[in-house]
Amino acid sequence: MNIILFGPPGAGKGTQAEFLVQSRGMVQLSTGDMLRAAIAAGTELGLQAKEIMDAGKLVSDDIMIGMIAERMEADDCRNGVILDGFPRTVAQAQALDAMFGDKQISLDSVIEIRVDENALFARIEKRAAETGGARSDDNAEVLAARLKVYHDNTAPVLPYYEDKGQLVTIDGMQSVEEVNKQIEACLNSVA
Numbered sequence: 001m002n003i004i005l006f007g008p009p010g011a012g013k014g015t016q017a018e019f020l021v022q023s024r025g026m027v028q029l030s031t032g033d034m035l036r037a038a039i040a041a042g043t044e045l046g047l048q049a050k051e052i053m054d055a056g057k058l059v060s061d062d063i064m065i066g067m068i069a070e071r072m073e074a075d076d077c078r079n080g081v082i083l084d085g086f087p088r089t090v091a092q093a094q095a096l097d098a099m100f101g102d103k104q105i106s107l108d109s110v111i112e113i114r115v116d117e118n119a120l121f122a123r124i125e126k127r128a129a130e131t132g133g134a135r136s137d138d139n140a141e142v143l144a145a146r147l148k149v150y151h152d153n154t155a156p157v158l159p160y161y162e163d164k165g166q167l168v169t170i171d172g173m174q175s176v177e178e179v180n181k182q183i184e185a186c187l188n189s190v191a
């Protein structure tokens with residue numbers, strides 16, 4: 001099974017993806033984690049990406065599509081993937097469709113975790129405190145920029161999947177356990 005977890009920064013995509021990794025043995029493909037790994041490794045891509053990420057902007061579609069295409073080649077992706085943080089633009093969604101079509105991979109569900117945006121500032125502050133500020137983009141100023149990008153570039157991906165009948169929306173203001181339960185129920189219904 002291959003799914004997309006969709007939602008603004010701080011919606012809980014990463015947390016929910018980890019639950020699914022445990023319960024279903026799926027592989028979590030977080031493009032944000034991949035970029036942070038590139039930064040930590042000091043690669044050319046990492047150097048370019050850091051500035052963009054610290055400004056709360058998006059890394060180019062070409063780079064991101066290439067990154068996911070390469071990662072999807074690995075054997076561990078055959079058991080199913082959870083895309084976390086990708087696609088973030090309609091162009092990325094179209095490229096993903098083409099890629100899955102070529103590989104004859106099905107996209108089983110797109111799960112939107114919908115949250116009240118006023119709550120996101122508190123959540124991101126909490127994450128920054130819990131991780132000792134590990135993410136340089138976890139602060140109110142950059143979050144405001146990330147939310148603007150979410151509205152301008154990423155939210156238009158929702159109608160793209162809605163039109164295809166693939167979108168399921170879950171209330172992300174519930175407890176993490178309840179959100180997990182509803183995601184599991186949704187995946188059980190498409191399995």
Ligand code: AMP
Pocket residue numbers: 009031032033035052053054056057058059060064084085086087088092137146
């Ligand atoms: P995340 O960990 O998903 O919140 O991503 C952190 C940052 O990485 C984002 O604010 C973007 O700068 C960059 N990024 C992650 N995924 C993508 C993507 N699919 N397209 C463009 N930029 C991305």
